[in-house]
Amino acid sequence: xxxxxxxxxxxxxxxxxxxxxxxxxxxxxxxxxxxxxxxxxxxxxxxxxxxxxxxxxxxxxxxxxxxxxxxxxxxxxxxxxxxxxxxxxxxxxxxxxxxxxxxxxxxxxxxxxxxxxxxxxxxxxxxxxxxxxxxxxxxxxxxxxxxxxxxxxxxxxxxxxxxxxxxxxxxxxxxxxxxxxxxxxxxxxxxxxxxxxxxxxxxxxxxxxxxxxxxxxxxxxxxxxxxxxxxxxxxxxxxxxxxxxxxxxxxxxxxxxxxxxxxxxxxxxxxxxxxxxxxxxxxxxxxxxxxxxxxxxxxxxxxxxxxxxxxxxxxxxxxxxxxxxxxxxxxxxxxxxxxxxxxxxxxxxxxxxxxxxxxxxxxxxxxxxxxxxxxxxxxxxxxxxxxxxxxxxxxxxxxxxxxxxxxxx
Numbered sequence: 566x567x568x569x570x571x572x573x574x575x576x577x578x579x580x581x582x583x584x585x586x587x588x589x590x591x592x593x594x595x596x597x598x599x600x601x602x603x604x605x606x607x608x609x610x611x612x613x614x615x616x617x618x619x620x621x622x623x624x625x626x627x628x629x630x631x632x633x634x635x636x637x638x639x640x641x642x643x644x645x646x647x648x649x650x651x652x653x654x655x656x657x658x659x660x661x662x663x664x665x666x667x668x669x670x671x672x673x674x675x676x677x678x679x680x681x682x683x684x685x686x687x688x689x690x691x692x693x694x695x696x697x698x699x700x701x702x703x704x705x706x707x708x709x710x711x712x713x714x715x716x717x718x719x720x721x722x723x724x725x726x727x728x729x730x731x732x733x734x735x736x737x738x739x740x741x742x743x744x745x746x747x748x749x750x751x752x753x754x755x756x757x758x759x760x761x762x763x764x765x766x767x768x769x770x771x772x773x774x775x776x777x778x779x780x781x782x783x784x785x786x787x788x789x790x791x792x793x794x795x796x797x798x799x800x801x802x803x804x805x806x807x808x809x810x811x812x813x814x815x816x817x818x819x820x821x822x823x824x825x826x827x828x829x830x831x832x833x834x835x836x837x838x839x840x841x842x843x844x845x846x847x848x849x850x851x852x853x854x855x856x857x858x859x860x861x862x863x864x865x866x867x868x869x870x871x872x873x874x875x876x877x878x879x880x881x882x883x884x885x886x887x888x889x890x891x892x893x894x895x896x897x898x899x900x901x902x903x904x905x906x907x908x909x910x911x912x913x914x915x916x917x918x919x920x921x922x923x924x925x926x927x928x929x930x931x932x933x934x935x936x937x938x939x940x941x942x943x944x945x946x947x948x949x950x951x952x953x954x955x956x957x958x959x960x961x962x963x964x965x966x967x968x969x970x971x972x973x974x
Contacts, residue, residue, distance in 0.1 A: 595632040597665050597672065604657055605676035608856040610959040613715035615858055616921045617958070618653035619645075620719030623726065626660060637663060639727070643910040644893065646756050646917040650814050650886040651824065651859040654678070658890040667891045674883060681856030682863050686875050688850060689867035700970060705849040707969020709932030710942035711961055712852060716925045718949055724918035737762065737912060738919035745923025756916045763912020768905035803870055803877055809836070810862050810881035815889075824859055824882075838869045853966070855959070859883075937972065941965055 593599065603625065611618050619642065627638045641659035645652045654674065661673030692701075728734040741755045813827045825848060832839045832847075839847065844865070851861030859882050866878025933939055945965065948956045 593630075595630075595664065597661075597669055599632075600661060600664055600669070600673055601676050604661075604673050605680065607657075608677040609680040610957075611855050612853075612958050612962040613712050613719065614852060615652040616716045616925060617712070617719045618857065619656050620722055621958075622653075622656055622660070623722070633660060633663065635726070639910050639914050642917060643760070643913040644890065646913060646920070648889040648893070650889055651857050651882075653857045654859070654883060654886045655890055658887060659894070662890055662894050670887060670890050670894075674887065678856060678860070678879065678883060681854050681860040682875070682879050685850055685854055685860050685863045686867055686872065688854075689864045689875065692846065692864075693868060701846055701849055701853075703969045704853055704966045705969065706938065707941060707965040707967070707972075708853045708962055709928075710938045711945040711965035713925065713929050713932050714942050714945035714949055715958055715961070716928060717946065720918070720922045720925050724922060727914045727918045731915075733766070734911065734915040737915040738922070741916045741919030742923040742926070745920045746926040749927050752920075755920065756913050759916025760909040760913035763915070764905050764909040766908065767911050768903075768908025803873060806836075806838070806866065806869060806874060807877045807881040810866070810878045811885055813862075814859070814882045815885035825861075828861070828865070832865055839865060843868060853962070941968060 607618070607621060607625075611621055613620075623638055626632050627635055641656050641663075644659060645655035648655065654677065657673055657677045658670040661669035661671070663669070665672065724735075724738055728738055737759045741759065744752065744755060809831055813824055813831065828847075829844055833841055833844050847861045847864045847868075850864045851858045854860055860879070862878040862882040863875045866874035866876070868874075870877070929942075933942060945961055948961065949958075
C-alpha cells in the first residue's frame with residue numbers, strides 16, 4: 566500500500582524559527598524514528614486508559630511538538646470512534662499511517678503495545694504462580710480514583726478543543742454524554758448520528774449514494790473477514806481463542822473499555838476460560854497498566870494457554886485495529902478537505918467527546934466507593950490542575966498505588 570500524502574507536512578525547526586513561533590528552536594522535524602520513540606515512551610508510562618491516552622497524544626503531538634495538525638488529529642479521532650476496536654491503539658496507528666503508510670501504522674503499534682505486553686505477562690506469571698494476588702485489588706483501590714482524575718481532565722480538554730464555542734456541538738456532546746452514562750456503554754449509532762448531523766448541517770447536505778465507494782470502507786465488510794482468521798486452524802483451542810479475541814476487537818465499537826462486556830461474556834460464560842474473580846483481576850490489570858486498556862487480553866490469554874496464549878491474544882486483539890486504520894485511511898486522506906467529510910468529522914468528534922465524558926461518569930461510579938476514594942480523586946485532580954509544579958501522571962499513579970497498599974487494605 567502506498568504511503569499517504571500528508572495534508573500538511575511538519576515544518577522543520579528552521580522554518581518554525583523563521584516564523585517567530587515561541588519555542589520553535591526546540592522543535593525537531595517529524596520522523597518515523599521520532600514517532601517510534603514517542604510511542605515507546607507513551608506505551609511505557611501512559612496511564613489512564615484510552616481517554617487519557619488520546620489526550621496525551623493531542624497534547625504532545627499536536628499542541629506541543631506540532632508534528633500533526635488539529636485537522637489530522639480530528640480525522641484520526643473520528644476514524645477511531647466510528648470504526649470498531651480500541652480507541653487509543655487506532656489513533657496511534659493513524660499517526661503512524663500519516664507518516665509512513667501501512668508500514669508506519671504497523672511499526673508504531675509495536676513500541677506502543679510491547680512494554681505493556683511484557684509487563685502484563687510478567688504479572689500474569691506471578692499471578693498464576695501464587696493463585697491470585699490480593700495486592701492487585703488494594704492497588705486498584707488507590708489507582709482507580711487517581712486514574713479517574715486523569716480521565717476527567719483529558720475528557721474536558723478534548724471536548725473544549727472539539728466543540729469550541731459552537732452550541733450545537735456542545736448539545737450533541739451533552740446528549741451523547743447523558744445517554745452513555747445512563748446506558749453504561751458506548752453506542753456506535755450515536756457517533757454515526759452525530760457524524761450524519763454534521764455532514765448535513767455543516768457539509769451542505771447528504772451526498773449521492775455510491776455503493777462501490779462505501780463498500781471499501783465498511784466496518785461490517787472488514788469485520789466479516791475476521792471470521793476466517795485463526796492461527797492454527799479451526800479445530801485448535803489456541804486458534805479458537807485467537808479468533809475470539811479478533812472478533813472481540815472487530816465487533817466492539819468505542820474505547821478500549823467498551824470491549825469489557827464482550828470479553829466477560831465470552832471468557833467467563835461462553836468458553837469458561839476464566840472465573841469471575843480472574844476476569845475482574847484481568848480488568849484491573851488493564852486499567853492500572855500503562856498503554857491501551859485492551860492489554861487485559863494478554864493477561865487473560867496467559868491464564869488460558871500460557872505464554873503462547875498471551876502472544877496470540879495480544880496479536881489477535883490488535884490485528885483488526887490495524888486493518889480498520891489502513892483500509893479506510895486512504896479514502897480519508899484523499900478526500901480530507903471535502904466539506905461533507907469535514908462536517909461528518911465535526912459531528913462525530915463532538916459525539917465522541919460526549920461519549921468519553923459519559924464513560925468517565927460510569928468509571929467514576931465504579932471506583933468512587935468510599936470517603937478515601939473521594940479524597941484520593943480530589944487530591945489527584947487538584948495536583949493535576951495546579952500550574953506551579955507539573956506532576957507526571959505515572960508518578961501520580963505510583964503514589965496512588967502506594968496509598969492503596971498501605972492505607973486501603
